[in-house]
């Protein structure tokens with residue numbers, strides 16, 4: 274492991290100064306639960322680490338009425354889990370945060386860090402794709418906002434230059450009377466292991482009419498929405514066995530799983546089919562129980 278300097282900026286502008294001075298040898302850190310392990314393993318060797326945790330303005334969530342919520346880069350997964358409005362509007366995201374690691378790691382690990390790690394198995398990414406989250410990116414003199422689907426470009430690759438910082442995530446709340454969601458993943462152990470395959474399914478009820486969204490993780494270079502599966506689900510109100518199998522088929526066609534230390538390609542195909550069936554069944558049950566038997 275190469276030694277590095279740790280810089281703790283007081284504000285964003287001190288952080289931008291470091292990036293502009295030495296961007297190619299500097300890495301940003303939020304919770305550090307990924308970055309410090311990558312450094313220890315020698316996967317990355319920055320000369321300097323800029324710890325964004327010291328910047329107070331990035332440590333908050335800001336609710337914008339029923340429009341959505343702005344989440345600063347230092348907000349931990351445990352804080353997301355205990356946020357009542359995020360729980361009400363984005364239940365699949367809460368389930369994904371709860372599936373992540375354990376309660377101790379979740380105190381440090383952040384939502385923005387999970388997105389910026391850009392690993393295919395990042396637990397929070399499939400539900401964030403369903404909720405159409407956007408990434409807010411700043412330099413010392415500009416600001417841009419990008420759909421999450423355009424931010425992630427490959428395993429550990431993101432649409433971000435060396436002088437840019439992701440300051441926030443914007444999660445728009447679904448305009449619906451009821452928001453139901455499920456996150457299911459397969460892993461070798463229940464806690465402290467990355468997903469072998471993961472499925473997020475959300476349903477928004479508009480005047481009793483359901484709108485389904487579906488996304489998967491750990492099954493392709495980046496987590497993806499399954500548009501064809503969504504089209505099948507949204508064709509008609511009712512979901513029967515035949516429709517579920519058509520959705521399973523569309524997922525199988527869209528994914529490109531690999532064989533690695535966590536599981537074989539064949540296992541991933543098989544377990545994904547089960548996760549999709551289970552997620553759809555759970556969503557239907559929750560619509561009935563939470564929607565008062567709708």
Ligand SMILES: Cc1cc2nc3c(=O)[nH]c(=O)nc-3n(C[C@H](O)[C@H](O)[C@H](O)COP(=O)(O)OP(=O)(O)OC[C@H]3O[C@@H](n4cnc5c(N)ncnc54)[C@H](O)[C@@H]3O)c2cc1C
Pocket residue numbers: 300301302303304305306307308309310325346372373374375378381382383384385386387388389390394395396397433437438439440465466467468
């Ligand atoms: C024991 C253990 C268990 C884990 N289990 C899981 C799990 O179950 N599921 C899962 O998905 N992950 C898991 N992880 C991985 C890790 O905890 C998560 O990805 C976490 O959410 C990363 O957040 P962080 O704040 O710690 O990111 P950091 O480690 O601080 O950063 C991660 C990456 O993002 C970059 N970055 C951070 N902040 C910014 C920013 N504001 N702008 C631009 N780039 C930035 C960093 O440079 C780095 O490349 C686990 C890790 C450990 C150590």
